[in-house]
Amino acid sequence: MRILYLHQHFSTREGATGTRSLAMAEALAARGHAVTLACGQYAGAVSGLSGGFRRGRRKGMVGAVRVVEFAIPCGNAQGFAARGAAFLRYAVRAGGLALAGHWDLIIASSTPLTVALPALAARGLRGLPFLFEIRDPWPELPRAMGVGSPLLWQGLDLLADAACRRAAAVIALSEGMAATAVAHGAEPSRVAVVPNGCDLGLFGPGVAPWRPEGLAPETVLAVYAGAHGPANGLDQLLAAAALLQARGAPVTLLLVGEGGDKPRLTARAAAMGLTALRFLDPLPKPRLAGLLAGAQIGVQCLAPVPEFAEWTAPNKLMDYLAAGLPVVANLGGRAARLLEDDPLGRCGIATPPGDTPALAGALAALAADPGRRAALGAAARAQAEQRWDRRVLAERFCVVVEQSQGGAAGRALAPAGVRERSPRAA
Structure with missing residues (x-):
């Protein structure tokens, strides 16, 4: 054709x-x-x-x-x-x-x-x-x-x-x-x-890791890689970083990307005196793969809009899974099921939409538990390989x-659809 x-x-x-x-x-x-x-x-x-x-x-x-x-x-x-x-x-x-x-x-x-x-x-x-x-x-x-x-x-x-x-x-x-x-x-x-x-060849084992300069070796790096717009609700990450900083949690949040809200967010972070949060410009996918290989947590963040629960399918979530990262997300619905209820095993933590203390708590809990991070990360990579x-x-x-291609309206597809629970099934 x-x-x-x-x-x-x-x-x-x-x-x-x-x-x-x-x-x-x-x-x-x-x-x-x-x-x-x-x-x-x-x-x-x-x-x-x-x-x-x-x-x-x-x-x-x-x-x-x-x-x-x-x-x-x-x-x-x-x-x-x-x-x-x-x-x-x-x-x-x-x-x-x-x-x-x-x-x-x-x-x-x-x-x-x-x-x-x-x-x-x-x-x-x-x-x-x-x-x-x-x-x-x-x-x-x-x-x-x-x-x-x-x-x-x-x-x-x-x-x-x-x-x-x-x-x-x-x-x-x-x-x-x-x-x-x-x-x-x-x-x-x-x-x-x-x-x-998931692009399993680009993200995952064998990728040379890197981290931004100035991070202490013991710092747990949590990466958000995506758009910086109203739909992403990134003020929640600034508020979570403030809570983590006040607790002395060894976590640095890194926000990678661009968007209409980024100038305001960077100015607000500076005004808040946030040392537990940094920004980076967008990265080419191979460079992002190295950053995720050097990170310990992937972060999924959206504004607390109920409709986002079933009507979004973020690329970044697939990248985190392929990289073998445990994921912390602030939404329910499809993403929460993927992280917490998949038959292949739990690979992250889903916190209630808009609940900043819960989001900060999930990040702090993973930062304090390397064994749990490793188990969730292994499940993430397994899910990426077997399901996505x-x-x-x-x-x-x-x-x-x-x-x-025939274009006949009303003609059924065979199979009639692909169910998200079992993309490998015929």
Whole structure:
């Protein structure tokens, strides 16, 4: 098949952001498909292309995948209006590519939800089938956070309805996201769950560890690696660091990444006199792998929004598991089940959302118990290998893509979905 894969935030492994679309595109290419991946310039991403842009785009081969990169900067540090404009600009450029090329199938990977616009245009004007991938449910999450307006949410609802109803197949990253697709009109038989997976070759045993300068050897390093935006609720980590510092716990929290909230957070940490918390700029994935190898705890943090429990699937959590780190998280739902209730063994601690003393207490407890950290970390790596191997999940992704090529609405996928509890099961 000739596949056009639309993902505005694509990055290779040299970037500091998620690489799921790279792994899926590579798996499709390995099965003999001709894959063209169209992206923008996402902050922290590295497309793998070099040289200048001509008429606002550049293109070339990145391994076995043809990449088309549009000169459309976008990132979490931008304001709401600037990001919205970048989303629409990408939709227009990607729409032109979708309508001009000779494709057998289009994959539209959200977020942003506007990536569905070029896929819908190609479906309506050229009859091309498309697969819609939901990485974050929109407008459910913006609405839950109070971001935007009722009029905007109504428009996004209509777009999500059209994408879910007209797609030949829908892939969701969690059962909760799959439920939102069905609520938007997707036939349940055409919805598959293919979760985020672990890059077992990049993270894990054998990676040379490193730690920031100035840390005492006995200091327990707890790393948060991800966006610094309102959805992440990182003020909770500052408050937890203050509690740990007051107790004299030998823990340093390291926040790695960028986002609109980072300048405020760094200023607030300085004003609080926090010596138990540091910041780092985003790191390329190989460099991050070394940092996690030198750390003792992975930290998952989100704002205390109830809807986050089932509607999020953070890349960072998979990286921590692959690195063999025990994880402390401040949310319930899917992440809590993964950490505390998995049949393969407990691999972390889930504290109640918004409960900063509990979060600090969990970090202090692990810092004081090396044996428990080692046991949880071993269980984390075992779960990564046996349940979240990205190579296995990429093959499942490919099967859904190949089954959706016919584009017949209402045709059931076989199998009809991938359950998160047993991604290795047939």
